[in-house]
Amino acid sequence: MAIFSKTCEYAIRAVFYIAHKSSLGSKVGIKDIAAGIDSPELYLAKILQDLSRKGLIKSAKGPNGGFYIDEAARARPLSDLVEAVDGNGLFYGCALGLKQCSEINPCPLHNQFKAIRDQIYLLLHQTTLGEFNQELLKGLLSLKK
Amino acid sequence: MAIFSKTCEYAIRAVFYIAHKSSLGSKVGIKDIAAGIDSPELYLAKILQDLSRKGLIKSAKGPNGGFYIDEAARARPLSDLVEAVDGNGLFYGCALGLKQCSEINPCPLHNQFKAIRDQIYLLLHQTTLGEFNQELLKGLLSLKK
DNA sequence: TAATTAAAAGATATTCTTGTCCTTTTCTGG
């Protein structure tokens, strides 16, 4: 088990890719993105459609069309994206699947797990969608392989 | 997405349940366990079969049979159980699904995520299967609802 | 306006996870 679903992994990699590629104004086509993050093109198309409907990214049809994200979206926290795809179980759910994570009816891992969950919460809320544009442009960070 | 698969959640809850119920020598039947952790009985049976084959728990057929875990197994780390069910992706895998998490080809989340992953690793390695027996007997911790 | 481009939409396929059912084996107590 990974921490994110496969769909969410693709979504994050794609949005990071779009953010950095479109940080100078150009749009990015689905083929370009799929190649850039090494994901199945048609499946990724579905994911991006969905993100577009949810307003996390923008898209334009026709020649010179493609996906892009604007300044405002680049400042949004990664948690918005993760939550849109995987829900908020990662932030609020019980580690052992109890219906309700709570202090009054805690599972054995509750106390320790809470700290970890909070760190995940923090990481995803502090990180913005456009945060890695520089490093990605310089090739210091990778989105494939 | 939760941190563990459903199968793994059931497995952990069941093993904790078995550990504490069998900490005085008696065995626990599948019906008892399923009721005790609020899980689908027949599915849980499959999971326990598997854990039994892998040597994480013991079982006995026939009257007065059931599942139990011995002193040695009670001292094993929770990570053994998680790894047996969900694999080690949680400990070593890349947050964004890159084939290989590495320092030389890091994904954007690598540095921050590493710390979280290490904490998960630590939690699961430090916690033993029998660790919560006292609290469970006293009803201070919960495995259902 | 026609041709082309690229995403949106809808339908279908495949695979994996989760869950159930039925039969078989093994053990125990009488």
Next chain:
DNA sequence: CCAGAAAAGGACAAGAATATCTTTTAATTA
């Protein structure tokens, strides 16, 4: 040894996640 208890095993079913294919819609530009 026999009857019943309980897990093991094999087969199947339902659902969700992942992936692909085809058609439609919208935009551009020539």
